[in-house]
Amino acid sequence: MKKLLSFNIPKNYSTKKELDSLWKAKHIIKKDECIEIRKTIRGVSLLIVVYKKSNPVEYNHENIDKWYDRHQNVVISMNGKLDLTWSEFFDINEVTKEALEILL
Numbered sequence: 001m002k003k004l005l006s007f008n009i010p011k012n013y014s015t016k017k018e019l020d021s022l023w024k025a026k027h028i029i030k031k032d033e034c035i036e037i038r039k040t041i042r043g044v045s046l047l048i049v050v051y052k053k054s055n056p057v058e059y060n061h062e063n064i065d066k067w068y069d070r071h072q073n074v075v076i077s078m079n080g081k082l083d084l085t086w087s088e089f090f091d092i093n094e095v096t097k098e099a100l101e102i103l104l
Contacts, residue, residue, distance in 0.1 A: 004095045005037065005102075023095050027102065032071070035099040044082050048092070049075040050099040 005025040024038045033052040038045070050073065057063070057070040074096060084092075 003098060004091060005035075005098050023091070025095075025099065032069075033103060035102060037095050037099060041082065041084070041088060044078050044080045046078045046082060046092075047076070048096060048099075050096055050103065051075070052103040 004023045006022045007025050007027065022039070026036045028034050028036060032055060035050045037048040037050065040046070049071075051071055054072045055070055056072065057066045059067055
């Protein structure tokens with residue numbers, strides 16, 4: 001299987017379109033180890049964060065700081081409506097699996 005994630009992206013890409021076609025990834029090692037995956041698809045910036053361990057926290061007004069740091073295993077955010085082909089949808093699944101394999 002071909003690896004889709006690009007951790008070290010060279011600066012010599014000729015066009016923005018060529019750069020946007022890559023799945024860009026960053027391995028973050030801190031309190032909550034994770035891999036951030038980014039890609040722009042038809043103008044929509046997609047961010048997928050795959051965590052090594054989840055951090056679910058029940059809401060409690062006395063412990064609000066811990067509640068703001070909560071997360072499950074995968075967090076996805078974007079800046080608009082994401083309209084995908086099946087191929088792009090399956091690519092999201094593959095890069096998420098690839099990130100999980102790196103973390104484990």
